Amino acid sequence: MSSLNPFEPSDLFVTQNINLDPFTENFPLFFYLEYLIFHPNYFFKSSETSNYTDYNTHQRVSGYIMGKVEGSQEYHSHISAVTIDKMYRRVKISSNVLLDCFKKISDHISKVKFIDLFVKCDNLLALSLYEKIGYKVFRRVVGYYDVNGPQNLKRPNDDALDAFDMRISLERDNGESLKNGGKNSRCLAENIVFT
Numbered sequence: 001m002s003s004l005n006p007f008e009p010s011d012l013f014v015t016q017n018i019n020l021d022p023f024t025e026n027f028p029l030f031f032y033l034e035y036l037i038f039h040p041n042y043f044f045k046s047s048e049t050s051n052y053t054d055y056n057t058h059q060r061v062s063g064y065i066m067g068k069v070e071g072s073q074e075y076h077s078h079i080s081a082v083t084i085d086k087m088y089r090r091v092k093i094s095s096n097v098l099l100d101c102f103k104k105i106s107d108h109i110s111k112v113k114f115i116d117l118f119v120k121c122d123n124l125l126a127l128s129l130y131e132k133i134g135y136k137v138f139r140r141v142v143g144y145y146d147v148n149g150p151q152n153l154k155r156p157n158d159d160a161l162d163a164f165d166m167r168i169s170l171e172r173d174n175g176e177s178l179k180n181g182g183k184n185s186r187c188l189a190e191n192i193v194f195t
């Protein structure tokens, strides 16, 4: 059974194997520390007990989620990364443990209107996970993952470079922050501003 605990700075040294996954967001060290300092409620890990011997047990990090709260009129929480160790996938750790807890904190403690996140358009597993638990595509962000500079809205969709901005509406919002047909609504990252 998974246990949930706050992420600690030293966990950065035992999660490198998880971070090697090509779909896992990797950030500079200061970025993780900034989240730990300013948004500690939104940075936590799941751990599993592994038995080395009959007498020796050890807690192993199976995944983590990091996020923050932002916006004022559009007060919401944002998931910056969620990832699960390959050994522990498909047993609902992300959906029933990490994302569920993130939602409860967002809904009942911060009382934000919605949660949002960006997912690569070709990350079909993650897309199906989010859709299964109620997230809806709000818009396609053209070139969000393109490192080659400014983007042009006229270029065709490219699933490897574009992101879906997905949202789930919470109690305080009652669906107002969602829209239909989000997959066909395109924008550039620079146009994403929260009031």
Ligand SMILES: CC(C)(COP(=O)(O)OP(=O)(O)OC[C@H]1O[C@@H](n2cnc3c(N)ncnc32)[C@H](O)[C@@H]1OP(=O)(O)O)[C@@H](O)C(=O)NCCC(=O)NCCS
Pocket: 021, 023, 024, 025, 082, 083, 084, 085, 088, 089, 090, 091, 092, 093, 094, 095, 096, 118, 119, 120, 123, 125, 126, 128, 129, 130, 132
């Ligand atoms: C995406 C990821 C977080 C899913 O974590 P997980 O704990 O294995 O997912 P869950 O067990 O909670 O799965 C929930 C649902 O997601 C979908 N899903 C997850 N893994 C899947 C797989 N390998 N094949 C097909 N569907 C899958 C299914 O709909 C699944 O429900 P089901 O098992 O009832 O069919 C994990 O694969 C991962 O860490 N990927 C790399 C990092 C990443 O892509 N993060 C998201 C970036 S936005």
